[in-house]
Amino acid sequence: MKRAAGLVAVLAVVVVLSLCVGDRWIGPGEVYRALTDFTGSDSDRVVRYLRLPRTVAGLLVGAALGLSGAVMQGVTRNPLADPGILGVSAGAAVAVVAAIGLFGIHSLSGYVWFAMGGALVATVAVYLVGAVGGTTPVKLALAGAAISALLGSVTSAATLLDLSTLNEYRFWVVGSLSLADHGIVAQAVPFVAFGIVLALVLGRSLNQLALGDDLAQALGTRVLLIRVLAGLAVVVLAGTATAIAGPIGFLGLAVPQVARLVVGPDQRRILPWSMLLAPVVLLLADIVGRVVARPAELQVGIVTALIGAPLFIALVRRRRTAAL
């Protein structure tokens, strides 16, 4: 309980920092005044129209990616599963490219459905390929890699045939929170809220799945139903996150691992921990990205890959190969 309170406190500090840090430092007092007593001054506008939506977007995207990673690792019983590695992000990405290039859609409300459809199709495809002849983590990872490559080849062709799509795509693909505004955030809230509720409700069932399909079934768990609901949660969460911020890798993989190290194997604790820890990491990465390359910005997806991938490698080195 103490640790959970600590995590919430850290998250609160990071949120305040995210509102204060940027091109120009704006003190917490001034931020508070900008939010409660808006006067229309420059710093008030920066806080309200730029930093507030960006921070809320970071909270939503982080929570969504952390939770979807945790659900995916739980349902596949695979500690190396992650929406990025398993092709979900690639599916969302290719669908967004199609939305931009083929249908001229540039708003979240338009392409969030594309992102989710793409995520759904890719998830189902990777899972089916991984499931035939017995699921192993390596097989799932490679099926994800193959599906990602296939989708990447389509994306590649689409962007090379149309210069303006390439221009939009190359900024989107690195993953960034800087384009979030009030409208996008407001549209995303219901999706993320639905995904969060669904994911958190699944905790107990995921614990039973961890015992293996047969035992879970004997205990009265409806394995197939749980899988489908978990898949739905992953697709909604990862699809919305990708639609807001572009494909951001490794967060969904690394955060549930850390949560598991801290709170143990109980999914009912891993899930909320992942949901709170991932926004901490994402917002910190975003803040680092804002200040490290001033006056330009380093996109948050790049910072998380530079921080997350070494974690992943360390994890792979730690585990015995047999456990993979």
Added chain:
Amino acid sequence: MASVLTVVVGAYALTRGDYTLSIAEVLRTLSGQGTLITYDVVVNNRLPRVLTGIGVGAAFAMSGAIFQRLARNPLVSPDLIGINAGAALAAVLIITVIGSGWIPLGALAGSLLSAVSVYLLAYRNGVSGNRLVLVGVGVTAIVGSLTAYLLTLADIYTAKSASMWLAGSLAGRSWTHVVLIGVTLAVGIPAAVVVERQLRLLELGDDLARALGGRVESARGVLIALGVGLAALATATAGPIGFVALVAPQLARRLVPRPGLVVPGAIGALLVVVSDLLARTVVAPTVLPVGVVTAFLGAPYLLYLLTRARPI
């Protein structure tokens, strides 16, 4: 068989393009009796492109065959262990920052650097195939995100030419490239024939190989070096063409009982030449990078392999 098909498709590829020629015109040109225009089209333009495609296809495929047999894992390929990502980062760095010179050399250095990093990071009382792949995935993500970042800094036309290179392209390949990949194969093919025996010994398992008098660690080192060298030089020549290394050895295994390393090479050459012909003609006059087509033909095949009920 694959070689004969390669020659046929290659010859056909010489006739197709903006300026369509008959096969007789091509033959006349090659024997020195063509016009200035046909000489330019065939000898300066299409022939080096086709020959480069044959060479890099063979090199990628042989490299893939070495890695798959070394790891005793049909799904390991040089693209998965960081060679492509390293070459891509180096090439994009050169294209966006310096201009376009020195790409092959830079790509070669980049791919060797990232391959060595993956090897060292995966090394822990030896190197297991799975760990090599997963560490490769991690390193590829780091290097790939840097590449994506560089692309956002460039102007759109530079970004497009870098993207073309990233997809793996045979566009504008000249006799310099033919020489580069030709020398690679002139060294690589005899070396592959020689080390194939070591490979067969290692496939028996380390203990048995040692009992039969093999020097396991040094043999493995030589094989990894040859696999990395072939893939790195092929990438330097034509960019990271995807999936040839993965797919060609598997096709070879299903066509020939004991394919060795040269048969996969022949199949890889065929795959690239066919893909490049499709890339040039399917959406003409736009020319797709050949890598888009090989991934499109190759990825479904990988998925099919994964669904085969075989422990991996």
